[in-house]
Amino acid sequence: MAKEKKTFDLKEYPFPTEEIPRLNIDNPETEKRIAAGLPVVITDSGLVRSALHWDLDYLQGNIGDGKFTVYKSKNKKFQYFDDKKVDTFKDFEKPMEHLDLTFPEFVKKLKTAKPGKDKVYLQQALNEGVGKRIVADFLGFNWSWVTEQQKKNKFGALTSNLLLIGMEGNVTPAHYDEQENFFAQIRGYKRFILFHPDQFKCMYPYPTYHPCDRQSQVDFDNPDYKRFPKFKDVKGYETVVGPGDVLFLPMYWWHQVESLPDHGHTISVTFWYKAGPIGNVVYPLSPQQKVSMMRNLEKMIHQALNNTDEIPEFMQNMVLGRYT
Numbered sequence: 419m420a421k422e423k424k425t426f427d428l429k430e431y432p433f434p435t436e437e438i439p440r441l442n443i444d445n446p447e448t449e450k451r452i453a454a455g456l457p458v459v460i461t462d463s464g465l466v467r468s469a470l471h472w473d474l475d476y477l478q479g480n481i482g483d484g485k486f487t488v489y490k491s492k493n494k495k496f497q498y499f500d501d502k503k504v505d506t507f508k509d510f511e512k513p514m515e516h517l518d519l520t521f522p523e524f525v526k527k528l529k530t531a532k533p534g535k536d537k538v539y540l541q542q543a544l545n546e547g548v549g550k551r552i553v554a555d556f557l558g559f560n561w562s563w564v565t566e567q568q569k570k571n572k573f574g575a576l577t578s579n580l581l582l583i584g585m586e587g588n589v590t591p592a593h594y595d596e597q598e599n600f601f602a603q604i605r606g607y608k609r610f611i612l613f614h615p616d617q618f619k620c621m622y623p624y625p626t627y628h629p630c631d632r633q634s635q636v637d638f639d640n641p642d643y644k645r646f647p648k649f650k651d652v653k654g655y656e657t658v659v660g661p662g663d664v665l666f667l668p669m670y671w672w673h674q675v676e677s678l679p680d681h682g683h684t685i686s687v688t689f690w691y692k693a694g695p696i697g698n699v700v701y702p703l704s705p706q707q708k709v710s711m712m713r714n715l716e717k718m719i720h721q722a723l724n725n726t727d728e729i730p731e732f733m734q735n736m737v738l739g740r741y742t
């Protein structure tokens with residue numbers, strides 16, 4: 419009997435979206451979409467079948483007594499920033515704080531957080547430091563399926579499995595990553611809003627040398643259409659993933675991720691893979707290749723000028739009245 423479609427009371431955004439298909443792991447369409455670099459929610463994959471019993475108590479009792487990377491934000495947004503680029507930006511104020519907490523300290527903060535007060539987000543690579551039962555659960559992941567997908571689609575190496583534990587309402591603002599991602603949901607519900615890499619012109623990412631490289635400058639809750647006029651034309655895709663769902667999130671696809679309010683804390687595990695070899699170049703270049711090219715050119719110009727203040731004028735001189 420088909421699973422009844424769960425409906426959620428989702429916040430409206432000022433752009434249209436289409437549903438991301440939810441397909442069974444055995445549906446031939448599933449692998450076709452992965453091969454085509456299209457997002458798909460894979461149901462019943464069993465990818466993290468051995469972790470579906472994870473909850474805060476079990477993790478606290480088994481994950482080990484080391485320190486965990488936890489981000490704290492004054493509001494619901496957890497805007498990623500690259501620490502290494504912060505010093506090139508004098509007036510950059512960090513959008514969130516990085517704490518190293520034991521698991522019990524994290525759980526206490528999560529459970530005693532008052533609405534409207536600080537929110538926390540645990541983000542920790544699953545590595546040898548964890549307790550032996552977590553290692554056993556990790557080994558119980560459906561590695562044969564995900565490794566088969568890695569090989570069939572010529573992905574590069576698995577780089578990391580991140581354990582993510584977020585509070586309800588946490589938002590990771592729109593950004594893109596340069597890795598392929600199988601995103602496995604273990605507990606709670608996360609809304610994913612995705613945009614095709616060809617929507618780059620509507621998303622206005624920060625400059626590559628900015629600490630928030632790869633993130634959109636547009637505040638979805640209060641878009642500045644004067645600075646970002648093309649955001650009016652953006653078109654997205656969306657879905658809500660729940661326990662047992664796996665979202666294939668292709669490299670360079672923009673995504674904003676929200677732990678649904680009023681649905682409790684969320685537990686997820688990501689499977690990030692490096693890009694595979696390019697192979698022979700096919701023209702016209704794909705949107706992903708054009709984004710990669712723009713990044714390389716921006717970095718070259720930054721290095722050549724050796725002065726970030728000169729970049730805006732240099733870029734404008736190159737295109738205004740010539741290519742505009």
Ligand SMILES: CC1(C)c2ccccc2-c2ccc(C[C@@H](CC(=O)O)C(=O)C(=O)O)cc21
Nearest residue numbers: 489496498499539541582590595601675688
């Ligand atoms: C916001 C946070 C905790 C963070 C802080 C500082 C540095 C990195 C990151 C980081 C990286 C990945 C995620 C998971 C996910 C978004 C989501 O599920 O919220 C996502 O974007 C993806 O799987 O690609 C979340 C984070």
Ligand SMILES: [Zn+2]
Nearest residue numbers: 593594595673
């Ligand atoms: Zn991401």
